[in-house]
Amino acid sequence: MVNWTRDFFICLSNSKFLNKSAQKWGFRFGAEKFVAGTDIGSVTRTIKEMNARGISCTVDNLGEFVSEKTEAESAKRQILNMLDKIREEKLDCHVSVKLTQLGLDISREFCIQNMLEILARAEHYGIFINVDMEDYAHFQATIDVLKILLQNYGNVGTVIQAYLRCAEDVMDELKDIRLRIVKGAYKESEAVAFQTKAEIDRNYLKLAKKRLLGDAYTSIATHDHNIIRALEDFIRENNISHEKFEFQMLYGFRQEMQYELAEKYHFTTYMPFGNDWFGYYMRRLAERPQNINLIVKDVFYT
Numbered sequence: 345m346v347n348w349t350r351d352f353f354i355c356l357s358n359s360k361f362l363n364k365s366a367q368k369w370g371f372r373f374g375a376e377k378f379v380a381g382t383d384i385g386s387v388t389r390t391i392k393e394m395n396a397r398g399i400s401c402t403v404d405n406l407g408e409f410v411s412e413k414t415e416a417e418s419a420k421r422q423i424l425n426m427l428d429k430i431r432e433e434k435l436d437c438h439v440s441v442k443l444t445q446l447g448l449d450i451s452r453e454f455c456i457q458n459m460l461e462i463l464a465r466a467e468h469y470g471i472f473i474n475v476d477m478e479d480y481a482h483f484q485a486t487i488d489v490l491k492i493l494l495q496n497y498g499n500v501g502t503v504i505q506a507y508l509r510c511a512e513d514v515m516d517e518l519k520d521i522r523l524r525i526v527k528g529a530y531k532e533s534e535a536v537a538f539q540t541k542a543e544i545d546r547n548y549l550k551l552a553k554k555r556l557l558g559d560a561y562t563s564i565a566t567h568d569h570n571i572i573r574a575l576e577d578f579i580r581e582n583n584i585s586h587e588k589f590e591f592q593m594l595y596g597f598r599q600e601m602q603y604e605l606a607e608k609y610h611f612t613t614y615m616p617f618g619n620d621w622f623g624y625y626m627r628r629l630a631e632r633p634q635n636i637n638l639i640v641k642d643v644f645y646t
């Protein structure tokens with residue numbers, strides 16, 4: 345059942361037609377529980393609320409797999425405006441971006457130019473930019489672009505997906521930069537990715553522990569209480585400095601646990617906003633079919 349629903353929602357998340365249509369619908373099917381606002385004004389209010397509770401944020405202007413230059417340029421402008429807002433309002437917040445939103449599928453050079461503009465402004469303001477990791481079809485291109493960006497800027501990092509068989513090698517190659525460790529949200533083939541939860545969890549723990557023993561900053565991004573508790577024990581037993589890591593979770597997930605972790609460690613909530621919510625929300629439903637009741641409520645009770 346879980347695999348069936350996972351495949352179904354991942355398939356919906358990839359539909360260009362539905363992603364485009366959903367931009368005109370406004371939030372539907374309970375998406376507002378996981379998307380922090382439609383525009384910069386509304387997401388800023390939510391960030392301020394989280395900051396007041398001692399929680400830092402990473403903001404994501406929703407959108408991916410863009411095929412028109414004008415769309416990528418408009419996404420870039422929105423990200424630049426968000427950077428201005430973070431600076432203006434002194435928000436405790438950095439920015440997560442997806443390279444396919446900034447034109448990676450149009451041309452690598454065009455995407456790099458957009459990223460250089462974003463990184464220049466972010467560096468000027470002292471803001472970190474995280475390059476989110478997308479599906480495996482974009483994996484190598486993302487790493488290649490990141491390496492070019494790293495030649496010019498130090499305020500950029502990326503994500504390691506523990507389901508990928510090559511995760512440890514790539515993580516080691518990027519050992520000096522800030523990284524976020526996640527399990528991985530896309531459907532990938534057996535050839536490139538572990539398929540079972542047990543294998544993915546085992547690799548996640550291995551990667552996170554290795555990072556925690558190294559020097560660079562690590563974001564431990566998961567809602568999995570078993571992994572979190574195991575890593576808390578590891579941190580205590582190995583006397584790992586709290587300045588070297590943080591926990592991260594997605595907006596709308598396990599709120600009480602977010603507050604609990606924020607009392608003890610640096611903590612960041614991933615805050616998506618914007619009208620392009622469909623693909624992101626379908627991936628969240630794929631991970632947690634229990635959330636389907638949000639759709640049922642939306643369809644039958646509103």
Ligand code: FDA
Pocket residue numbers: 475476477478503505526527528529530541565566567568569592593594597598613614631632
């Ligand atoms: P998983 O979904 O396996 O859950 C483990 C267990 O935790 C469940 O069995 C359940 O017991 C419990 N649990 C989980 N959610 C719960 C809930 N809401 N309530 C109660 N119990 C719950 N992916 C990617 O490919 N590229 C990226 O760039 C990112 N970025 C990213 C940033 C951040 C901050 C996070 C948290 C995640 C991502 N991801 C991601 C998504 C990631 O790859 C993964 O798909 C999700 O985090 C789901 O996996 P979990 O680690 O939460 O465990």
